[in-house]
Each structure stands twice: as structure tokens, then as C-alpha cells.
Amino acid sequence: MPPWNSPVKTASRRTLFVLIAAVLLSVVAIFFFGPGAAARFLHRTASRHMAVGRFAQAQARLAWAxxxxxxxxxxxxxxxxCFRRLREMGNWANALKVAVARGAPPAVVDLHQRLGEVQLGRMDDGLEQAIAHLTWLGASPDDLATAVVFGLLARQHPEAARNFLDTGVDPMPDQAQMDFLWGVYWRYQGSLSEAESRLEAALAARRGHEPARAELAALLEQQGHFSQALLHYQELAEQTGGRESVILGLARVLRHLGRFPDARRRLHPLALQPSPSPSVWMQIGEIEMDLGNYPDAETWLRRLRPEASMDSVLITLAARTFALQDKTGEAEQLFARVAALSDRGLLVYDLQQRLSENPGDNEAARQLQVLYSTPLPPTDLHLVAVSSPSGSDGTQSRAAELYAQHCGACHGATGDGRGRAARHLFPRPRDLRTGRSQLVSTRNGVPTPEDLEDVLRLGMPGTSMPAFDHLSxxxxxxxxxxxxxxxxxGMRELLARSLRESGDAVDEEExxxxxxxxxxxxxxxxVPEISGPDEKAIAxxxxxxxQLGCVKCHGDDGQGGNEPAGFDHWGYPSRPRDLVREPFKGGRQAESIYLRLAAGMPGTDHPAIVGISSAEIVKLVFYVLSLTQEQDGTLTNFQRWVVSEPTAYRAAF
Ligand code: HEC
Ligand code: HEC
Known part of the structure; x- marks a missing residue:
């Protein structure tokens, strides 16, 4: 189903009314003049809509025609x-082929063909020549200016585009179209505020200018102004009756605002259509990933066959999904595919450089041709084998194997916390070389072997550190x-480095x-026997x-105090826990909370209690437990990230 025909449900009442009116008018027209005349009437109204940038409306008329x-x-x-002006160049070429097959006069086809080619940057006879030719063929001022500006930007000649916009546009297109083209130019140049004001001017002149609104929405999204972008995408969704590119934008922005169910609801109707674009499934995969539904994410991404894909973004996403499900072998293979693609990209770049320096370099041209015509062979995801360093003694290599299989994707091969899945996670996987644990049972904050085993058995609720209760x-x-x-x-390295830096001799024994x-x-x-609780103890x-000042950080109601969020030992933002709704990293068993209070959480701002009896601490544990309400199951990895790291998040964009 073509996009302009998608669910009328999303169209506003106004659009619906206009559609009904159009249907009625065409019925009347057919009745009086026959279908041919009615179609021509619709062509004329479509032209009028196109002239003011209302392409969705034009497309609706053309669908009827x-x-x-x-x-x-x-x-x-x-x-x-319409397709050309919306920059859907694949659809543009197809529609033109249909027109030719139906006997469109060559002169008219020539104009449309030439406009598209110029817009794609193909103007080998030079700019002057291209403009003269288009003018001679009878291009409208809007079409001509649009094709030339996009064409010059496609050729990476922004100065020429600017020059053309400044002086060369004759006759002048519509002012709104000029503002739009300036907006596109400034965005291309990275001057985002100028782009924004030009696009706003275009919309002030013509509220219904679809490409200008789409450009502005994308620009706001690019800058991380998601709430503003959302408004524009919503308006576009109404105006276009659910164009796929618009719904994708809408869903992306909703996702970034943490509104996952809304984003999903928008995408699913598209996903069920016969041939949605791959971006739709990918976007749903990302949503499921953010929600921590890794198996669902995998199902959606597998439909896109990442193992045979040439799209690094897709493959990386799929690899992370595997890594987060402990399917390290598959993940590694996909990461290797990404690396191979990147090598190939470098090779293509080198060959292109060689060719541009010396167009007669036949060998480079031949190699490039071979690369273009042979895609990377599919990766066989069933050949799962995790390589691991084999140690001389059996147990060590067993540990290394287990680590490579279950931990490396997050904590990194050397334990430095920079595994390939790490970028996606908040809090970040721990750098295991900095020698600190948060969940400990000792006075000096060093974990016992049992502490580490507990972490592995139970995981850390509220983070992506999984429970490995399936291991022996x-x-x-x-x-x-x-x-x-x-x-x-890690400690050895640190000590040796600080000795070297202070100019002291490095004494291995020391x-x-x-x-x-x-x-x-x-x-x-x-930990004392804990039984109870009773009202008196809680009070x-x-x-x-x-008295102990817990209130300062955790607040009167346990949901957060006045202290600004600090940073932990590893440099990541650390908010005091919401004692009412959030999961506890050490779990909510009384014994475990007792340890968190008595030992503190080394490496974070949460202090160890000193100077009160164990009986008093037990009462405090009861109080903390009495604050518990239903836990907020919707707090996702992604939301923890957005709440705690807004600036890092924008930078990643
Ligand atoms: C999906 C990613 C992921 C995997 C897989 C993973 N971890 Fe973690 N791990 C984390 C995160 C995230 C944290 C840090 C949480 C924090 O800072 O609160 C963490 C924390 C830890 C800690 C610190 C505990 C403490 O008390 O502070 C240890 C130790 C640890 N992981 C060991 C392992 C080992 C061993 C494996 C493999 C058996 C493993 N992890 C697998 C994500 C992961
Ligand atoms: C200086 C601020 C600060 C003070 C004072 C403080 N906390 Fe915390 N607390 C934190 C932070 C920060 C965390 C989360 C650390 C992290 O996970 O990075 C936390 C975590 C916790 C947790 C969660 C433990 C887990 O397993 O995840 C509990 C329970 C808790 N605090 C109770 C208390 C109580 C009771 C007191 C008073 C004795 C107190 N805190 C004092 C900052 C503070």
C-alpha cells in the first residue's frame, strides 16, 4: 500500500473532510464530464497543492486520479x-518509468528526467549549462531552484549553492521555498540556529509546507530538542495521513523521550504492512532493546538478516542484542562482520582517492568494480566458537573461557569495563581493574570471595549486571x-605508574x-539475627x-533529597537510590540491606554507618523496608541513562 494511502485513522478531521469533499467532487465531475475530465480536474488541484509544498494532499488527489x-x-x-521534491529518488525513477510506458511525450519526460538528474548532482556540463537547459525545457522557478540547490549540495559544493541562492535565482521561486532552501543550506553547513530561523520563516509563510516542516523536525531532533521535534512530527503525521518517514521520525522522538509504548503503537501498523522499509523493524528492535526485551529485539532484528547485511548500524545493534543475552559467540561473529565492513569501506575510499587523482588508473577502477559487485559473504551465525586465551594450567583457562563467554561483551577482554556492549548500558559495566566493589561485607570495603560469588549468583537488580544462577x-x-x-x-599497574610518575624507584616486592x-x-x-519488624522498631x-542524615540524600519520603546528584568513583553520575520504588543493587533482603548500611557502598556517596549499635541498624533496616512500594517496572536501562546522563546522551547523537 503506498504511504499516502495508509490508515486514515491518523488523519485529522480536517484532512478527512477534505478527502470526502474531493471524493464527492470527483463523483460529480465523473457524472458530468466522464473519468478523463475528472482526472484532469484532480491533476490541476494536485498541482496547486504542490506549488505550496502540500505534497501529501497532492498525492492523495493523484491516487484518486x-x-x-x-x-x-x-x-x-x-x-x-512529488517524489522528487520529497527527495524519494527511487520512487521518482519508478514513477517516471511508468509515465514513459503510458506514452508521455518525450519533451515532458525529458524535463522531469533532467530535473531529477540535476537534483542528484549529475551536472557534468557545468552549472550554467544545467540551468540554461532546465530553463529552456520550461522548468518552474521552484523546481529549478530546488533541483540546483540539492544537486550542488549532493556534489559537495556548498559555496556554489550559496552563490546561486544569493544571486543566481532568476526568476525567483516562492519566498517560502527560498527560505526552505536556505534552511537546508545552513543545516548542511552546520549553522543550526540560522537553519532553524529560516525554516521557521518558511513555515510562517506557508504553514502547510511539508518539506520545510520535515526539515525543521529533523533539525530539532538532531539537536536533542525532542519535545519540540515531537510537535512538528505530530503535525506532519496528521497532514500526511501517516507517511512512513514521518511515523519513523515520530517513533524515534517518542523513544528518546522514554515514551516506549507510544512509539511501539505508532510503528506496529507499519510493521504489519506487506513490505515496510527495514528502518521500521530496526526501530522496533531498538525499542525492545531499550526496554530490556532482548529476545523480542532479536526476533525483529533477525528478520533483517544482519548476518548477510552490509549495514553496520544494523549489524552492531544485532550484535549488542546477542551480547546482552549471553550469546557471546554470535555477538563476536557479528562484531567481526562490522570490522570487515569497515576495512572494506577504507579500501573503497583509498581506491576512490586513487581514481580521483588519476582517472586513468585502470587497476583501481577494476578493483573498485570488483568490490562493488561482490557483497561481503553472509556470516554463518551457527558456527559458534568463542576463542579464549589458553593458560598453561587447566583451571585458569577454564576461568578465561567462562569469562570470554559470559562477561567479556560487557566488562571487556581485559576487565576494563569497555566491552562491546558497554556503550549501551547505564550504569556502565564496572571497570574490574579499579579494585572496588559496591556490595561488600567487610569493614575495609574489600570484597570477600563470597561477596563476589553472591554478586554473580544474584546479579545487581536495577542494572544490567545479570544473575548467573545457571552457572555451577x-x-x-x-x-x-x-x-x-x-x-x-589493575592495582599493580596503578601503583607502578604512580611511583614512576613521582620519580621513585619501582620496587616489585614493595x-x-x-x-x-x-x-x-x-x-x-x-549480621545479627533479624526478625520482626514491629511498629515500634520502624518508628x-x-x-x-x-538523625544520621540519610534524609539529606534520600529525602523525607525516601524518594530523593536536596543534595545534587554526585559522581561515583568510576566517574559516572550516581543518584541516591529512590528507596520507595527502585530496585536495590544488593536486593531487598533485610540481611543484605544491613550490610549496605553497615559497610556503605564503596565507590559511591552512600556512606557506612558508624557509631550506632547493630540493634539500631536493624531498626533502620525495618524503616527502609517500610518505605517500599510497588517497584517501578518501567525503569529501563535507557531511562536510567537519560535521567542521569543527559549531556552524554546528546553528545552521542
Ligand atoms: C550485560 C552486561 C554484563 C555482563 C554480561 C556482566 N556484567 Fe558484571 N556488571 C555489569 C554492570 C552494568 C555492572 C555495574 C553496576 C553498577 O555500577 O552499579 C556490573 C558489575 C559487576 C561487578 C561489581 C560488583 C560490585 O559489588 O560492585 C562485578 C564483580 C562483575 N560485574 C562481574 C561480572 C562477571 C564475573 C561477569 C560474567 C560472569 C559479569 N559481570 C557479566 C554488567 C555486566
Ligand atoms: C551522601 C549521600 C547519601 C547518604 C547520606 C546516604 N545515602 Fe544511601 N545512597 C546514596 C547513593 C548515591 C546511593 C546509590 C549508590 C549507587 O548505586 O551508585 C545510595 C544507596 C542506598 C541504598 C540502596 C542499596 C542497594 O543495594 O542498592 C539504600 C538502602 C540506602 N542508600 C539507604 C541509606 C540510609 C538508610 C542512609 C542513612 C544511614 C543513607 N542511605 C545515607 C547516597 C547516600
Whole structure:
């Protein structure tokens, strides 16, 4: 189904009314003059809409004209114009072919053909010649200026485009169209505020100018002004009755605003159509990914066959989905495919450079031809094998194997927290070489082997650190030891570096002693028997909560105090936990909360309690538990990121 025919449901009442009026008018016209005349009437109204940038309305008229008089060549010809002005060049070429097949006069086809080619940047005889030719063929001022400006930008000649807009536009197009073209030019040049004001001027002159609104929406989205972009996409969705590119923009912006169900609802009707563009499935995949529904994300992305794709963005996304589901083998293979594509891209670039320096370089031309005509062979995702360094002793290589299989995608091959799936996660996977754990049971904040095993068995709720309860106890023990070894290595490096920097001699033995000291668990915190709670204990705990200053960070109601969010030891923003709704990293068992209060959470602002008895701490635990309400299941990885890292988020755009 062509996009302009998509669900009328999304069209506004006004659009609906206009459509009904058009139908009635055409019925009357058919009755009096026959279908051919009615189609011509629709062609004229379509032209009028196109002249003011209302392409969706024009396309709706043309769809009717096509039904009334299926053999008329004018309909596909006008449709090709719409596509060209909307920069849908594949559709443009197809529509033009249909017009030719229906017997469109060569002179008219020539004009449309030439306009499209100039717009694609094909003006080998030079700009002057191209303009003269188009004028001679009878191009309208709007069509001519649009084709030339886009063509020059496609050829990466912005100065020429500017020069043309400044002086060369004769006769002048419509003012709104001029503002639009200036807007496109400034956006191309990266002057976003000038682009914005030009596009706004275009819309002030012609509210219905679809390309100007689409450009402005994209510009606002590009700058991270999602709420503003949303308004424009919504208006476009109404105006166009649900054009695919518009719905995709709308869904993207809704996703960035954390409105996942809305984004999904918008996309699903498109996804169910016979041949939606790949971007639709990809966008749904991203939404499921943000929501943490990794298997669903995988299902959508698999439809796009990432293993045979040449689109690095798609392949990377699919690879991350695999990595997050502990399917490290598949993930690695896809990441390798991305690397191969990037090598290939470099090769193409080199060959193109060679050719541009020396157009007679036949060898370069031949190699380029071969590259273009042979796509990268599909990756066989079933050949799953994870390579891992094999150590001399059996247990070490087993640990390394387990680590490569289950942890490396997030924590990185060397434990530095920079695995390939890491970019997507908040909080970031821990740098295991900085030697600090948040969930500990010792006075000096160093984790015991049991602490590490607990983290592996239970995961860290509210983060993407998974629970590895499906591994055997002995595998978890091996992994815990490996983590400790990463800790030690990191510590060694740090000490040696700081000694070198301060000009001191590096004494290996001294370093080893220091490492031993820093990584040895200190006195264990004994957790008392906890039973209860009763009202009195909770009330007493509430008092302690005030007295110890918990209220400063966590607030009177447990949902956040006045202190601004700080940073943790690893440099990432760290908000005090919402004690009412958010999951606890160490879980909500009383014993675990007791440890978090008595030991603190090393590396974060959350302090260890000192100077009160264990009985008082137990009461405080009861108080914290009494604050718990239904947990907010919708807090996604993505939302944690947006809330905590708005600037990083914009920069990533
Ligand atoms: C999907 C990504 C992911 C995978 C897979 C993963 N982790 Fe983590 N891990 C995290 C994140 C995220 C955190 C940090 C959470 C934070 O800072 O609050 C973390 C934290 C940790 C910590 C710190 C615990 C503490 O008390 O502070 C350890 C240790 C750890 N991971 C070990 C492992 C090991 C071992 C594996 C493999 C068996 C593994 N992780 C697999 C994402 C992952
Ligand atoms: C200086 C600010 C600050 C103070 C004071 C503070 N906290 Fe926290 N608290 C935090 C931060 C920050 C976190 C989250 C750390 C992280 O995950 O990065 C946190 C986390 C927690 C958690 C969640 C533990 C888990 O497993 O995720 C609990 C429970 C908690 N605090 C209770 C308290 C209580 C009770 C007090 C008073 C004794 C208190 N906090 C004092 C900042 C503070």
C-alpha cells in the first residue's frame, strides 16, 4: 500500500473532510464530464497543492486520479514530481518509468528526467549549462531552484549553492521555498540556529509546507530538542495521513523521550504492512532493546538478516542484542562482520582517492568494480566458537573461557569495563581493574570471595549486571577469583605508574606487598539475627534515618533529597537510590540491606554507618523496608541513562 494511502485513522478531521469533499467532487465531475475530465480536474488541484509544498494532499488527489483514469500518463508524471521534491529518488525513477510506458511525450519526460538528474548532482556540463537547459525545457522557478540547490549540495559544493541562492535565482521561486532552501543550506553547513530561523520563516509563510516542516523536525531532533521535534512530527503525521518517514521520525522522538509504548503503537501498523522499509523493524528492535526485551529485539532484528547485511548500524545493534543475552559467540561473529565492513569501506575510499587523482588508473577502477559487485559473504551465525586465551594450567583457562563467554561483551577482554556492549548500558559495566566493589561485607570495603560469588549468583537488580544462577557454584568461584585477579593487576599497574610518575624507584616486592594489603578483605561485618519488624522498631528506625542524615540524600519520603546528584568513583553520575520504588543493587533482603548500611557502598556517596549499635541498624533496616512500594517496572536501562546522563546522551547523537 503506498504511504499516502495508509490508515486514515491518523488523519485529522480536517484532512478527512477534505478527502470526502474531493471524493464527492470527483463523483460529480465523473457524472458530468466522464473519468478523463475528472482526472484532469484532480491533476490541476494536485498541482496547486504542490506549488505550496502540500505534497501529501497532492498525492492523495493523484491516487484518486490513478483510479479514475489508470492509463493517463499525467498521473505518474505528477507523482514523480512529488517524489522528487520529497527527495524519494527511487520512487521518482519508478514513477517516471511508468509515465514513459503510458506514452508521455518525450519533451515532458525529458524535463522531469533532467530535473531529477540535476537534483542528484549529475551536472557534468557545468552549472550554467544545467540551468540554461532546465530553463529552456520550461522548468518552474521552484523546481529549478530546488533541483540546483540539492544537486550542488549532493556534489559537495556548498559555496556554489550559496552563490546561486544569493544571486543566481532568476526568476525567483516562492519566498517560502527560498527560505526552505536556505534552511537546508545552513543545516548542511552546520549553522543550526540560522537553519532553524529560516525554516521557521518558511513555515510562517506557508504553514502547510511539508518539506520545510520535515526539515525543521529533523533539525530539532538532531539537536536533542525532542519535545519540540515531537510537535512538528505530530503535525506532519496528521497532514500526511501517516507517511512512513514521518511515523519513523515520530517513533524515534517518542523513544528518546522514554515514551516506549507510544512509539511501539505508532510503528506496529507499519510493521504489519506487506513490505515496510527495514528502518521500521530496526526501530522496533531498538525499542525492545531499550526496554530490556532482548529476545523480542532479536526476533525483529533477525528478520533483517544482519548476518548477510552490509549495514553496520544494523549489524552492531544485532550484535549488542546477542551480547546482552549471553550469546557471546554470535555477538563476536557479528562484531567481526562490522570490522570487515569497515576495512572494506577504507579500501573503497583509498581506491576512490586513487581514481580521483588519476582517472586513468585502470587497476583501481577494476578493483573498485570488483568490490562493488561482490557483497561481503553472509556470516554463518551457527558456527559458534568463542576463542579464549589458553593458560598453561587447566583451571585458569577454564576461568578465561567462562569469562570470554559470559562477561567479556560487557566488562571487556581485559576487565576494563569497555566491552562491546558497554556503550549501551547505564550504569556502565564496572571497570574490574579499579579494585572496588559496591556490595561488600567487610569493614575495609574489600570484597570477600563470597561477596563476589553472591554478586554473580544474584546479579545487581536495577542494572544490567545479570544473575548467573545457571552457572555451577564452582564456575562462579573460578570467575570470582578471576575478578580478584583483575583487581590485583589493575592495582599493580596503578601503583607502578604512580611511583614512576613521582620519580621513585619501582620496587616489585614493595608493590606486591601493597597490592596484597589493598586486596585483602578486612574484618567481617557480622549480621545479627533479624526478625520482626514491629511498629515500634520502624518508628525508632525513622528517627535514626533523620538523625544520621540519610534524609539529606534520600529525602523525607525516601524518594530523593536536596543534595545534587554526585559522581561515583568510576566517574559516572550516581543518584541516591529512590528507596520507595527502585530496585536495590544488593536486593531487598533485610540481611543484605544491613550490610549496605553497615559497610556503605564503596565507590559511591552512600556512606557506612558508624557509631550506632547493630540493634539500631536493624531498626533502620525495618524503616527502609517500610518505605517500599510497588517497584517501578518501567525503569529501563535507557531511562536510567537519560535521567542521569543527559549531556552524554546528546553528545552521542
Ligand atoms: C550485560 C552486561 C554484563 C555482563 C554480561 C556482566 N556484567 Fe558484571 N556488571 C555489569 C554492570 C552494568 C555492572 C555495574 C553496576 C553498577 O555500577 O552499579 C556490573 C558489575 C559487576 C561487578 C561489581 C560488583 C560490585 O559489588 O560492585 C562485578 C564483580 C562483575 N560485574 C562481574 C561480572 C562477571 C564475573 C561477569 C560474567 C560472569 C559479569 N559481570 C557479566 C554488567 C555486566
Ligand atoms: C551522601 C549521600 C547519601 C547518604 C547520606 C546516604 N545515602 Fe544511601 N545512597 C546514596 C547513593 C548515591 C546511593 C546509590 C549508590 C549507587 O548505586 O551508585 C545510595 C544507596 C542506598 C541504598 C540502596 C542499596 C542497594 O543495594 O542498592 C539504600 C538502602 C540506602 N542508600 C539507604 C541509606 C540510609 C538508610 C542512609 C542513612 C544511614 C543513607 N542511605 C545515607 C547516597 C547516600
Amino acid at each position: 490513478a483510479r479514475l483514469d489508470p492509463q493517463d500518463y499525467r498521473t505518474p508524471l505528477q507523482q514523480s514530481s 557454584q564452582s564456575d562462579r568461584t573460578l570467575l570470582g577469583r578471576l575478578v580478584l585477579e583483575f583487581n590485583r593487576e 608493590i606486591e606487598a601493597a597490592v596484597e594489603h589493598c586486596t585483602s578483605p578486612g574484618e567481617l561485618i557480622r 525508632a528506625g525513622g528517627k535514626t534515618y533523620q
